[in-house]
Amino acid sequence: MRNKILAANWKMNLTQPEVQNWLQESANYHWEAVGKELRIYPSALFLQQFQHDTHVGAQNFYVQDKGAFTGEISLAQLKSIGVQSVLIGHSERREIFNEDPGMIAQKVQACVQQRMPFILCCGETLSVRNKNAHLAFICEQLCSALEHFALEQLDQLTVAYEPIWAIGSGLSADQHQITEVHLAIRALLIELFGSAGQEIPILYGGSVTPENAKEIFSCPEVAGALVGGASLDPKVFHQLWEQL
Numbered sequence: 001m002r003n004k005i006l007a008a009n010w011k012m013n014l015t016q017p018e019v020q021n022w023l024q025e026s027a028n029y030h031w032e033a034v035g036k037e038l039r040i041y042p043s044a045l046f047l048q049q050f051q052h053d054t055h056v057g058a059q060n061f062y063v064q065d066k067g068a069f070t071g072e073i074s075l076a077q078l079k080s081i082g083v084q085s086v087l088i089g090h091s092e093r094r095e096i097f098n099e100d101p102g103m104i105a106q107k108v109q110a111c112v113q114q115r116m117p118f119i120l121c122c123g124e125t126l127s128v129r130n131k132n133a134h135l136a137f138i139c140e141q142l143c144s145a146l147e148h149f150a151l152e153q154l155d156q157l158t159v160a161y162e163p164i165w166a167i168g169s170g171l172s173a174d175q176h177q178i179t180e181v182h183l184a185i186r187a188l189l190i191e192l193f194g195s196a197g198q199e200i201p202i203l204y205g206g207s208v209t210p211e212n213a214k215e216i217f218s219c220p221e222v223a224g225a226l227v228g229g230a231s232l233d234p235k236v237f238h239q240l241w242e243q244l
């Protein structure tokens with residue numbers, strides 16, 4: 001049985017004192033559990049403030065190893081401080097920072113070269129869903145990102161389905177919607193990678209809260225969650241952890 005994953009995506013939130021408070025308060029809660037994996041994706045500024053036994057990942061990176069790329073951070077640099085995984089293809093990177101499918105595919109390749117595990121995010125806009133084109137849209141996002149990805153690299157890959165209309169909106173996808181997409185992603189992964197595609201964890205993200213977590217975690221093929229807003233308060237985040 002693979003581990004279930006609860007990942008906190010802090011985005012561009014929390015200042016230095018707030019991170020210190022988060023760490024102090026989170027120490028009051030019990031996080032160890034068999035079969036569950038906790039991950040934190042803070043701002044790059046704070047990556048080195050976590051204990052070595054915490055899985056800490058980066059929200060972003062650039063595809064080159066080093067050189068004249070002002071303002072950017074490479075996977076080699078992230079690895080050198082112990083970062084254990086990265087996010088790729090988050091809708092905010094795609095939409096606000098214009099990361100196109102070519103850049104997402106390059107990021108996947110950079111992770112392969114550096115042997116850096118990654119969470120590959122996908123998800124449709126509301127207008128795509130209203131046209132009932134969401135499954136094709138998501139499969140296309142995944143296929144183009146994973147075009148040159150090979151079977152022996154599969155242990156690096158986690159997928160996260162995050163409908164854009166559910167992110168930060170307070171309106172999560174319902175069980176039927178999540179199940180439909182997760183089953184389609186699973187079928188695609190098996191089509192691409194054979195029976196090994198069965199093992200790739202698929203997370204859900206988009207307005208996960210302690211109120212809806214139980215329902216979401218009970219959907220078939222949901223191996224955990226990528227959580228934004230509800231991860232900023234350790235007490236709330238721990239309520240998710242307990243339901244995982």
Ligand code: PGA
Pocket residue numbers: 009162166167168169205206207208226227228229230
């Ligand atoms: P949310 O964000 O939980 O605040 O909706 C999820 C995400 O963007 O990863």
